[in-house]
Amino acid sequence: MSGQISISEVNRMPYEEFISIFGNVVEQCSLCAAAVWRQRPFNDVNHLHEAMSTFLDQQPLAGKEGVLRLHPDLAGKLAQSGGLTSDSTKEQTSAGLFNLTENERGKMNSLNQEYTDKFGFPFVICARENKKEAILKGLETRLKNNSEEEALTGVAEVKKICRLRLLDIVDPSSSTKSAL
Ligand SMILES: NC(=O)N[C@H]1NC(=O)NC1=O
Numbered sequence: 801m802s803g804q805i806s807i808s809e810v811n812r813m814p815y816e817e818f819i820s821i822f823g824n825v826v827e828q829c830s831l832c833a834a835a836v837w838r839q840r841p842f843n844d845v846n847h848l849h850e851a852m853s854t855f856l857d858q859q860p861l862a863g864k865e866g867v868l869r870l871h872p873d874l875a876g877k878l879a880q881s882g883g884l885t886s887d888s889t890k891e892q893t894s895a896g897l898f899n900l901t902e903n904e905r906g907k908m909n910s911l912n913q914e915y916t917d918k919f920g921f922p923f924v925i926c927a928r929e930n931k932k933e934a935i936l937k938g939l940e941t942r943l944k945n946n947s948e949e950e951a952l953t954g955v956a957e958v959k960k961i962c963r964l965r966l967l968d969i970v971d972p973s974s975s976t977k978s979a980l
Contacts, residue, residue, distance in 0.1 A: 806974035810848065811841040824887055825965040826852065826958060828870040843977060845970040852966075853959045861951055868921040868954045874935060875900055875908045887965055895927040895935060904932060911939040919947050926960035 805821075813821070818837050823830035836851040856867065872878040872888055875897040884892065892898060900908065915923040925938050942950060 804969060804971065806971050807842055807844050807848070807976060808974065810970060811976065813840075821969060822966075824885055825962045825969070826856070826867065826870075827872075827885065827888065827961070829867055832856065832867075832962075841976055844975040845966050845972050848970065849959075849963050849966055852962055856955055856959060861948065864951045864955050865921045867958060868924050868951065871922055871924045871958075873909075873912050873916075873922050874925070874927065875905060876912060891927040891961070891964075895930055896932040897927065897935070900932060904936070907936060908932075908939070911936065911943065915939060915943055918943065919950050921951070921954065924954040924957045924961075926957050926964070928964050929960060 810818070810821075815834075815837050819830055819833050822833040826832040832852050832855055835855045836848070839851050842848040842851065856864070859867065872884055874892060874895075878884055879889075879892055879897065897908075912923055923939055923942065925935055927935070930938065942953060945953065
């Protein structure tokens with residue numbers, strides 16, 4: 801699905817509808833949508849993405865870590881039990897994470913565990929922009945960072961995930977400027 805509704809429709813949405821449509825563009829964090837609703841009208845989808853990104857950037861470190869904690873592990877227990885959100889299922893599928901060999905799954909699970917033990921929040925990466933090999937490599941590399949660097953890197957990935965989820969919903973060619 802790509803860009804089904806126009807930004808003008810978004811700008812007309814009452815709060816409840818806005819939350820039901822955009823409440824998961826940041827995984828399990830409807831607060832992000834709730835926080836930016838008052839900033840309507842948005843010029844276009846980029847403007848809406850900027851508003852959410854700014855909100856994420858404004859959070860203290862504990863808030864950023866909390867946003868990361870709302871994400872499911874990649875190829876983790878939730879994925880195996882069918883408990884992911886539909887967005888996350890689609891993303892993990894596109895990265896090939898439902899097609900791991902036993903060996904790859906073992907490596908992914910142990911690196912994820914090592915990462916969570918070290919930082920206290922899960923490893924987050926934009927799965928639609930990476931294949932399983934790049935994700936495993938990213939895990940190994942990012943394990944060497946310190947906790948604050950990783951919180952910031954994780955939030956930068958959340959913004960990429962958010963952008964792609966927004967583009968699934970809002971037509972990127974729609975703009976309040978061209979509608980005038
Ligand atoms: N842990 C993690 O990165 N999860 C996510 N990444 C992504 O693209 N979708 C997710 O749910």
